[in-house]
Amino acid sequence: MARIGYPVFTSNWGVPSDANVKRRVYTMWEGTVGQPPVISNISPVGGTLLHPTTPITLDITDPDSDFRRIILMIQFAGVTAPEVIYDGTSFSAAYAAGSTGTPITDGIHFSLLRAGGWPAAPTFTPFAIDVTGLENA
Numbered sequence: 001m002a003r004i005g006y007p008v009f010t011s012n013w014g015v016p017s018d019a020n021v022k023r024r025v026y027t028m029w030e031g032t033v034g035q036p037p038v039i040s041n042i043s044p045v046g047g048t049l050l051h052p053t054t055p056i057t058l059d060i061t062d063p064d065s066d067f068r069r070i071i072l073m074i075q076f077a078g079v080t081a082p083e084v085i086y087d088g089t090s091f092s093a094a095y096a097a098g099s100t101g102t103p104i105t106d107g108i109h110f111s112l113l114r115a116g117g118w119p120a121a122p123t124f125t126p127f128a129i130d131v132t133g134l135e136n137a
Contacts, residue, residue: 037062037128037136052117061107071127076120
């Protein structure tokens with residue numbers, strides 16, 4: 001089991017000091033208008049033990065309802081390469097059986113579970129980009 005932890009505005013699971021992934025808001029070009037996609041309702045909360053069968057859940061919404069792409073990635077402590085959980089179209093093999101993406105108002109509710117459990121403390125990185133080029137905050 002890994003202890004889950006993340007300060008405000010990060011998507012980081014692991015020890016609280018491992019806060020290396022920050023969500024940012026930026027525009028891809030001058031003159032972009034609208035509101036960026038939002039990542040919210042992330043669970044489990046910081047300080048919770050992440051059991052092998054505990055799903056990670058989150059909502060990705062866009063007030064403008066205009067997603068271009070959603071990509072979910074995860075990096076495990078001690079592993080060099082990150083894993084792709086969701087590529088914008090489907091879940092990768094390790095997540096397909098236990099994960100869901102359910103439509104909600106202005107977005108998708110994700111419940112993520114890895115086949116075989118979580119091998120180490122994960123750092124989770126969601127990318128949501130809308131058609132105007134705004135990335136999640």
